[in-house]
Amino acid sequence: METRLDAKLATLSSKPDPEPHIVVQTELCLACEERPCTIVCPADLYWWGNGQMVHNCEGCLECGSCRAVCPHGAISWRYPCGQYGVRYRRG
Amino acid sequence: MAEHVHDCIVVGAGPAGAAAALQLARDGLDVVIFERGKRPGEKNVMSGVLVTRKLHALVADYRERAPLQRCITEETVCILAEDGVLSLPALRNYRRLSYTHPGFTVFRSDFDSWFAQEAVNAGAELITATLVEDLMWQDGRAAGVRTRRGDLRARVVIGADGVNSTVAEKSGLRSRPQPAEVSLIVRQVLDLPAEQIEERFALQPGEGVILQFNGLVCGPTGVKKPYYTELYTNRDSLSLTAEASLDVVRACGVPLYDVLSARERHPYIARLIRGAELREYQAHLIPWGGVQDLSCLYGDGVLLAGDAGKFTTQDGVGSWTAMASGAAAARTVKQACERGDFSEATLAVYRDFLDEEGLIETQREARQAWLHGSWKWRTLTQHPDRLFSIARRYSDNWLLEKEQMPHSMWGEFYHSLVKPVAPWYVRWPLGLAAWIDTRRWRRQQMWK
Numbered sequence: 001m002e003t004r005l006d007a008k009l010a011t012l013s014s015k016p017d018p019e020p021h022i023v024v025q026t027e028l029c030l031a032c033e034e035r036p037c038t039i040v041c042p043a044d045l046y047w048w049g050n051g052q053m054v055h056n057c058e059g060c061l062e063c064g065s066c067r068a069v070c071p072h073g074a075i076s077w078r079y080p081c082g083q084y085g086v087r088y089r090r091g
Numbered sequence: 092m093a094e095h096v097h098d099c100i101v102v103g104a105g106p107a108g109a110a111a112a113l114q115l116a117r118d119g120l121d122v123v124i125f126e127r128g129k130r131p132g133e134k135n136v137m138s139g140v141l142v143t144r145k146l147h148a149l150v151a152d153y154r155e156r157a158p159l160q161r162c163i164t165e166e167t168v169c170i171l172a173e174d175g176v177l178s179l180p181a182l183r184n185y186r187r188l189s190y191t192h193p194g195f196t197v198f199r200s201d202f203d204s205w206f207a208q209e210a211v212n213a214g215a216e217l218i219t220a221t222l223v224e225d226l227m228w229q230d231g232r233a234a235g236v237r238t239r240r241g242d243l244r245a246r247v248v249i250g251a252d253g254v255n256s257t258v259a260e261k262s263g264l265r266s267r268p269q270p271a272e273v274s275l276i277v278r279q280v281l282d283l284p285a286e287q288i289e290e291r292f293a294l295q296p297g298e299g300v301i302l303q304f305n306g307l308v309c310g311p312t313g314v315k316k317p318y319y320t321e322l323y324t325n326r327d328s329l330s331l332t333a334e335a336s337l338d339v340v341r342a343c344g345v346p347l348y349d350v351l352s353a354r355e356r357h358p359y360i361a362r363l364i365r366g367a368e369l370r371e372y373q374a375h376l377i378p379w380g381g382v383q384d385l386s387c388l389y390g391d392g393v394l395l396a397g398d399a400g401k402f403t404t405q406d407g408v409g410s411w412t413a414m415a416s417g418a419a420a421a422r423t424v425k426q427a428c429e430r431g432d433f434s435e436a437t438l439a440v441y442r443d444f445l446d447e448e449g450l451i452e453t454q455r456e457a458r459q460a461w462l463h464g465s466w467k468w469r470t471l472t473q474h475p476d477r478l479f480s481i482a483r484r485y486s487d488n489w490l491l492e493k494e495q496m497p498h499s500m501w502g503e504f505y506h507s508l509v510k511p512v513a514p515w516y517v518r519w520p521l522g523l524a525a526w527i528d529t530r531r532w533r534r535q536q537m538w539k
Contacts, residue, residue: 003355005348008279008372036270036341042277042348042374061374062134064255065275068268068376069337079255081239082127082220090280090328090371091136091199 005044009059013087016058017080022066028074029053037066037075061086097121099424100236100245101215102223102258104131104207105199106410107397108251110149110417111424113206116213118425123243124207124215125236127222127252132203135253136375138276138332139321139407140194140301141202145414145448147192150209158201160325161299163194165292169359171306171320172479176359196299196325223252226261232391232433233262247433249394249420251413254376256399264387264395270337272461274379274407277347278332281367285327291363292324299324302363304354305475308345316343317475320354322363329367331355334407336379347374378403381457385445389423389438396420404453405460412450419444499532501525 022045029035029052037046037055042063045056062085067077079085099115101108104126115122128134140163146153153159170177211217227235227242235244250258254273259265285296292300304320319334333351340347354360378401382388388395396402397413404412423441427433445451498506505525510518 003279003352003369005352007369008348008351011369011371012373034341036337039344039346040275040337040340042275042346044346044348063275063374063376064268065273065337065374065376067255068273069270069341073267077255078224079127079222079257082222083129085134087129087133088136088200088371088373089133091132091134091373 009043012059012061014059015084015087017084019081020057021078021080021085022055022057022060023076024053024055025074025076026053028072032072032074034071036069036071040065040069059086094244096235097123097243097245098428099123099247099249100125100243101249101251102236103127103250103252103397103399104210104217104219105135105203105251105253105397105413106206107399107402107413107417107420108249109203109206109210110145110414111249111251111396111421112210112215113149113213114418114421115424116210116215118421119214120425120428122210122215123245124210124217125221125223125238126207126217126219129220130200130204131207131217131219132198132200135199135203136276136278136373137197137199137202137330137410138278138334138375138377140323140410141197142194142408142411143192145411145418149414149418150206156205158197158205160196160198161294162297163196163301163323164294164298165300167300167302169302169304170475170478171304171354171357171359172476174358175479175483176304176357177479177482196323196330198325223257226258226393233393247392247394247424247427247438249396249417249424250399251395251397251417251420252399254378254398254401256395258393259395259399262390262393264390264393268376268378270341272336272378272380272401273376274334274336275340275347275374275376276332276334277351277372277374278330279351279372280325280370281329281331281364282327282370283329283364283367287366288324288327288329294324304360307475308343308350308353310343310345312344314343318343318345318347318350320350320360322360328370329364331360331364348372377407377409379407380461381405381454383458385442385451385454388445389435389441391435391438392433394420394423394438394441402450402454403457405457412453415448415450416445419448419450498525499529502529502532 098120099122101112101124168179223236225237226233301323307315308318316339321332396416402412402416403409422444502525
């Protein structure tokens, strides 16, 4: 019984912060060849498309891996403000 | 919020924060806990076992009152190969049920709420749904916290806000986490009726198991790296996790959710989780490798506890180290309050209290294991395929007939051509050479 990522993510309810909690300096990503954020993000919020870095703030699991792994420090990441973000019922 | 100065502000209502607040409130101090979730624990993920060796000292009757899932009576370490699994001798210890502090599976959303409520009952104040964004400074030392809902002043701040600690970074004690020193865990909770769990894992009601799987994952570039998987039992659900250090994920190039899906497909694990229904998917980052530098744990008016201070054990268990470091921080704050001095020099007594809790030794061990790899980590993660193939040869021996054991090329040459016709002075040296060559060759085959 294998489940795909979208089925996994569909089990979660999350309310996005109106003020984006992830800000990426995408010009730094142009020089990045490795782009580890696209691999480590457990919600697959980062992807490389049309020669630029695209990211999504909605559905973030708030682990902070992207910020830790970014080799250029291009990702400024903070926790979503109180009441917003993911809520685990079975954490 | 008025200019009232509290004795202590605790940032984060996880095990470390709640333990610190509970201890401080019992000592009669005026303490406030900040939690960014609507209720404590809803942002948290349990990725293993709650070790209660500190909890029982803080809340003596926790077994009657805490929302615990199952008491762990069995842990099995398994080596995961592509087509099978090798379980090392399982530790089944039913006496653990009568231990004073066994391990339990818990849901953090329930457990942290309960534990924070214990602190509130003892007299602490809990402010939920509020993110601490910065520290307030006065005369070069931390004097409170800043939030969207206003500022709050305190004589000292305890940062217990997890691995991405705002307090640690804003106070300059630490920068953002390094990929090699944090480990990412993805976990899914799978619903399965309690009777089926007990039947499948041979358990009595209330007992639980952990299965650890060590296996290599081969990345798109052919790099093989160890990923860790655990399966454990809650009351009426199973948790399946995949874990690896961020450095490993980066070097291997396989996302953890793909590893998790692959583990679900593995013939052994698929049989164990058959029929279970996906309930929730979660991810969490934990520190890995212990505290490097003890002077990074305290500054002027600031202390770090739990994951914020990077407390962990060599097995990656952070629950009891969090509670113990929280309790040590509380003792430090109490002593500082008595002296009325919250400078770095006074707070340095934190080291002594950590030592009394046994945490300095634990951190040293964790650091050693991180630097050199513990023997367990090395054997289980570096060569799982080899161990599996040795075990397969060992246990499948009775299936192989003796004549089928092949010789090396030199061995074949000797046995078919030389041995039947050659005189003794040719047979002996060539026979010895063929024997050595065959042994070498078989040993090579074993690793394939």
